[in-house]
Amino acid sequence: MADSKTALAGDRLLAYATLAPSAFLLLLLAGAPTITVFFTSMQDVGMGDTSGPFVGLENFAWALTEPTFLTALWNTFVWVFGSVALEMLLGLGLALLLNKSFQFRGAARAVILAPYLVPTVVAVLTWRYMLHDIVGIINATLTGIGLISQPLLWLNSQSLAMVSVIMVGVWKFFPFAVIAILGILQSIPQEQYEAAKIDGASSFQQFWRITLPYVMPVFLLTTLLRTIWSFNKFEIIYLMTGGGPLDATTTLPVLVYLKAFSDFEFGRAAAIAIITLAILCVLLAIYFFFIKRAEARQ
Template identity: 40%
Template sequence: MTTLSQASSVSMRAEQTRLERRYAHLGLLLIAPTVLIFSAVIVYPLISAIYMSLFSIFTPTLEGKWVGVDNYVQLLSASEFWWSLLNNLIWTVGTLTLQIVFGIGMALVLHQNIWFRSLARSLILFPYFISTVVAVLVWKWLFNDLYGILNHLMMSAGLIDMPIDYLGDMPNAMISVILVGAWKYFPFVVIAVLARLQSIPDQLYEAAKIDGAGAVARFFDVTLPQLREVLVVIVMLRAIWDFKEFDLIFLLTGGGPIISTQTLPLMVYKEAFALNQLGMASAYAVVMMAIMLFFMIVYIRKTREKSA
């Protein structure tokens, strides 16, 4: 009997092992398309960029020679790189801060029971869905120092005596770019925060009112802690997207005046297609990726420490 029982047990374990292997093979087969697509659109371009950054490549012919880390040495020793990085940080921090402030404020308004709430919720998405090219054309018309409506209204109201060059002078150019970026992308914050606000239990606000908390106290003691998790995700996503923003800044100022609003994505474009140095452009792209990765790791660690 003992021998028969042991044989049965061995047979069951063997069958279980075969099933586990079959499920493992099925799992690999199911995720294989995802892995292939991920490798094609992310891994391969990343490896190619790192590889090309070690060469001096002439963009039109794609011919070049091995230079090793010379591109990185030249990049880090160039004042234009550090100036562009500073502009990148100013743009990212400035526009992200305004997006968070305006986004939370607008989400709180749209969360209230107002009669035009449905219409307002639809219209608030307009800046986010509109084409960047169209948005830039409208804002460049508003900012124009000769026939722009913004200067016209301000001069008519007696606020200014002379037209302001919003996009051709500093710090006006950087402020204008940040404002346009915040206007364009703050609806993303509104959508995410509004979705979280609707899931906060009303009992928390009722308990806070019973304790005598006013509107401001309820926001900081109830609403903001409940929004912490979604704000962590919003800040991380929007920081990544804003840091690599190209088209809006390029179309508004082209990095000007001179290089006053030039960011690292514009430097990549400049090196690759204006100076025809594809290897140097790849080095800029790799350094840019490393900077984003560093800040994201620090940010994730800090948020985990606070939540713990």
């Protein structure tokens, strides 16, 4: 008995020793910058300064009462939930389609997954040209088939700019959802579907009782990852619209960039970054709460 306890303690010590270098490196690469940003958020740091007067929570108070910040916060939620919802629904539908046997399925997979392989800058510049109000192919096509009588200002209209950005984001990243969901679909034992058919289950019942329970954990995890990544997404929005017109597409990451490198208000930019981190932590907590609740029910 004593020998087994000693062996177990030795295994734990070995595990801790093995993980220690990676944990230290992670703490150094992730923790140190976060702590630096946190301290910067409590200072009045301007251009050319490495530090500034301590102002406490003044930068946070400014952010929570600043109309530009509140607009960026709302835009961030619209961008995140709009793009992620469409990505996941489109990804689920196409994954179910690609999981079936049909002619040219390999070619269809390649076409569907291609947008994810295109560099973001290349994709954005291509879409900017396509959405151009004068020479863009989208306006030309819509005008040619009679759906619109005059060109739409896709990137210069407050009502259409966010729609355009979400459309590009969905096009670029829905293949990630397809890959994740298709992988789990192909691991479902076919015997379960065969048994369900023998019992007289309809296609919807097979999906509801067999497919969905298998897919749901991966679906939720993919949704969480895409939510985090979309919340922090900067380049698509900035390259597409620069946050305009009139802050119509300014999200929190874009506002952080503008405050830091256009207004040179690094303290306020850091405060916005910390608030963004806090929001993501809340979303993570909500996700894990529902996951544990679902596991407890099972």
